[in-house]
Amino acid sequence: MLNGIDVDQLLATINAVKQNPDIARFQFRTDTEWVSGGHSRSSAQGFFGAGTEDSSRKKPFIIEGDEPPVLLGSNAGPNAVEAILASIGSCLAVGFVYNAAAQGIKVKSLRFTIKGDIDLHGFLGLSEEIRPGYQNISVNYKINSDAPREKIEELCEYVQRTSPVLDMIRNGLPVSVTLED
Numbered sequence: 001m002l003n004g005i006d007v008d009q010l011l012a013t014i015n016a017v018k019q020n021p022d023i024a025r026f027q028f029r030t031d032t033e034w035v036s037g038g039h040s041r042s043s044a045q046g047f048f049g050a051g052t053e054d055s056s057r058k059k060p061f062i063i064e065g066d067e068p069p070v071l072l073g074s075n076a077g078p079n080a081v082e083a084i085l086a087s088i089g090s091c092l093a094v095g096f097v098y099n100a101a102a103q104g105i106k107v108k109s110l111r112f113t114i115k116g117d118i119d120l121h122g123f124l125g126l127s128e129e130i131r132p133g134y135q136n137i138s139v140n141y142k143i144n145s146d147a148p149r150e151k152i153e154e155l156c157e158y159v160q161r162t163s164p165v166l167d168m169i170r171n172g173l174p175v176s177v178t179l180e181d
Contacts, residue, residue, distance in 0.1 A: 005101040014102075023050045032065075038073035039066040081134065085114040087165050088139065095159035096143070105151065108144040137169070 001007070017024045026049035032042040045060035046053060065080055067073025078086065089112040100107050115138050122132035143152055160166055 002101040002104070003097040003107045005098055007101050010098060010102055025049075030063075035076070037066075038071065038079070039064070039076045041065070081116060081118060084134075084169070085116055085137070088112075088137070088163075088169070089114050091163050091165035092139065092141070092159060095163050096141075096155065099155055099159055099162075100145070100147075103151075103155070105145055105147045105155065108146075110143045111141065113140045114138070 026047060028044070028047045030042050030044045032040050034040050042063040042065060043060035044063070045057045046055060048054065063083070064077030065083060066076035067079050068075055071079070073079070092112055093110060096110055097107055116134040117136050118134050119127075119130050121127040122130040141156070145152060147155075
């Protein structure tokens, strides 16, 4: 065990995917219901992965979403754009500790501070020149590890290249939205 990761199991998983690429295909799902005002509630429970439907989560994870009062919400949870920032941090943290463990690097502590700048003119439909989403996102991190700085910087570059969340944000992807009957 290193960084809370069973390195033997991690390496066995990597080798299993090399041997059978089909088990690398996953489909994650969430359901979101509007509660009131800006408040919504999302849940995540089952998913498909490693060739089978996963039922290991006995109860769904619940994620409350809302807006702050200045945006007419009641602070029942982070807003959606804050959740995106949290997703970046979570994905980078997983990438760091898993890859550090695989390389024999002990991580004593790791913290990401993520900031996003947004101009509501786009969201409010007041400007077609201003995008509704973030104009930029910055990530700062602090790590306590015995590894040399150069090794940490190499690890960071690798983690950025392999982060699913950073990939989706940096490269975009098709999203289809369909009204059900």
